[in-house]
Amino acid sequence: MQQARDWTKEEKKYMKEAVRQAKKAEKLGEVPIGCVIVHEGKIIARGYNRRNTQGSTLAHAELLAIAKASRKLADWRLEECALYVTLEPCPMCAGAIVQARIPKVYIGAMNPKAGCAGSILNILEERRFNHQVETARGLLEEECGLLLKEFFKNLRKQKKRSVLDTEKN
Numbered sequence: 001m002q003q004a005r006d007w008t009k010e011e012k013k014y015m016k017e018a019v020r021q022a023k024k025a026e027k028l029g030e031v032p033i034g035c036v037i038v039h040e041g042k043i044i045a046r047g048y049n050r051r052n053t054q055g056s057t058l059a060h061a062e063l064l065a066i067a068k069a070s071r072k073l074a075d076w077r078l079e080e081c082a083l084y085v086t087l088e089p090c091p092m093c094a095g096a097i098v099q100a101r102i103p104k105v106y107i108g109a110m111n112p113k114a115g116c117a118g119s120i121l122n123i124l125e126e127r128r129f130n131h132q133v134e135t136a137r138g139l140l141e142e143e144c145g146l147l148l149k150e151f152f153k154n155l156r157k158q159k160k161r162s163v164l165d166t167e168k169n
C-alpha cells in the first residue's frame with residue numbers, strides 16, 4: 001500500500017469532479033461512485049454508477065467513462081490518460097483499465113470487500129500482465145469514504161422504516 005502524500009491542486013480538482021459524478025449516482029438511488037478521465041490536462045469523460053438505472057451489470061462508473069473517452073479519442077487505447085475514481089475498482093473495472101492501457105489511476109476510498117487495486121487483489125499492478133497501471137491511493141479518501149458510508153447508512157434506515165411500515169399494516 002501507498003503512504004499518505006501531498007496531493008496537487010490539479011489532482012484534487014479532478015477527484016472533486018469524480019465526487020460530483022458520484023453524487024449524481026446517489027440522486028438516482030445508485031451507489032455513489034464517480035469517475036473522470038483526464039487527457040492533456042482536460043476532463044474528456046465522466047461516468048457515474050448506473051447499474052440499477054440501466055439494468056446492467058456493466059454500468060459501472062469506470063466502464064461508462066472509458067467508453068466515452070474511447071469515443072472522444074477515437075481509440076480504445078487510452079495511453080495518455082489518467083483515471084480518477086471515488087472507490088477502488090472492482091475486478092471487472094480493474095481489468096478494463098488494464099485493457100484500455102490507462103497509465104495512471106487515482107483512487108479515493110479503498111474497497112476491502114471487492115477492490116482489485118490492492119485490497120483483495122491488485123490487478124492494476126500485476127506484473128504478469130503486459131500492462132501495469134501506476135496507482136495513487138487515498139486522494140480525498142475521507143470525502144469519498146463518507147459519501148459511501150452515509151449512502152449505506154441511509155439505505156439501512158429506509159429498509160428499517162419499510163419493514164416497520166409493513167409490520168404496522
